[in-house]
Amino acid sequence: MYTSRRGLLVTLAALLAMTLAVASCTAATVRTVTLVAAGVLGDDAFFDIGAGNLMNVIAGAGGAVAGDRAGLYGGTTRSTQCSKKKLITYLKNNPDKAAAWADVLGMDVADIPGRVGKLTSVVLRRDVLVKNHGYRKGGSTAFHALLQAGIAVLVDSTGTPVVKCDCGNPLLPPDGDVDIDRAKYKGKKWKHFSRKKVAVIEEGDEQPSIKLAQLDPETGQATGEAFDRPTGTEGEQDSAPTPTPNPDETPTPCPASTDPQATTLSPCPEPSEPTDDPTDPPADAPTDVPTDSPTDSPTGDPAASDSPSPDPST
Incomplete structure (x- = not known):
């Protein structure tokens, strides 16, 4: 009887150790997220397409948001930042890169023209977490990246980002186990960077057009007008801009609310936070990219005003 009880205790201890080991492996992973500022190609760019980005766009609220939400993206009527x-x-003339590019998006190279033709040029109005893909040594590279508001992207009819316009990098939604709060943010932080403003764009319903906030091309700020851009177009079929209430003022549940029925104006109130973002360990950061740097704008990014005017979208 004594031997049996002792054996049972040993077995239970072993099971407990295995359970703890499995739990530690399945918990949210502490990922490294590369910061990509507006006007910066980023690492391992497929190529430099020469597309423009809007500078000084102040990011809206963080959290999950549907890609078909009106005013989520911005732009300028009759104009596009993407080509x-x-x-x-370029992909037609570079078959190796075309093969890697198509593989990321799960498609055949022959289908690239048709797929790209259906995408729509927009400008990010939030700092958006994506799974970015570059090109190095004959194949694609994958890494999580935070794209700063103001970066131009191509989105599909559900509002999901598919291509970063200035470098041609294909984009996918981030992995589900990324812990935004615990992630290591690698690279130079822009002036208004905040972990609380990290947004994840979820697939929306397919739409025949995208309602974009009209942005001033000089200041990057919303003008208080909006216009419709038919999906798959590049500005030539834009509707005339019309005054519109701020789309971000539509009542939506706050992510932090414990009451599923509770609603409030978005963006949700943010708790106070330290002015300096915690220093991130540089263990896996490339030697040529600092892991902890001042919060001023990256080189080449026009300096934002010390007291920027509030963005009506936020």
């Missing part, structure tokens, strides 16, 4: 023609032509 789908240049992207298609």
Whole structure:
């Protein structure tokens, strides 16, 4: 009887150790997220397409948001920051990169022109977490990246980002186990960077057009007007801009609310936070990219005003 009880205790101890080991492996992973500022190509760019980005766009609220939400993206009527023609032509003339590019998006190389043709040029109005893909040594590289508001992207009919316009990098939604609060943010932080403003764009319903906030191309600020851009177009079919209530003022549940029925104006109130973001360990950061740097704008990014005017979208 004594031997049996002792054996049972040993077995239970072993099971407990195995359970703890499995739990530690399945918990949210502490990922490294590369910061990519507006106007910066980023690491391992597929190519430099020469597309423009809007500088000084102040990011809206963080958290999950549907890609079909009106005013989530911005732009300027009859104008585009992306060139789908240049992207298609470049990939056609560089078959190795085209193969890697198509593989990321799960498609055949022959389908690239048709797929790209259906995408729509928009400008991010939030700092968006994505799974970015570059090109190095004959194949694609994958890394999580935070794209700063103001970066131009191509989105599909559900509002999901598919391509970073200035470098042609294909984009996918971030992995589900990324812990935004515990992630190591690698790279130079822009002036208004905040972990609380990290947004994740979820697939929305397919839409025949995207309602974009009209942005001033000089200041990057919303003008208080909006316009419709038919999906798959590059500005030539934009509707005339019309005054509109701030789309971000539509009542939506706050992520922090414990009451599923509770609603409040978005963006949700943010708790106070330290002015300095915690220093991130540089263990896995490349030697040429600092892991902890001042919060001023990156080189080449026009300095934002010390007291920026509030963005009506936030």
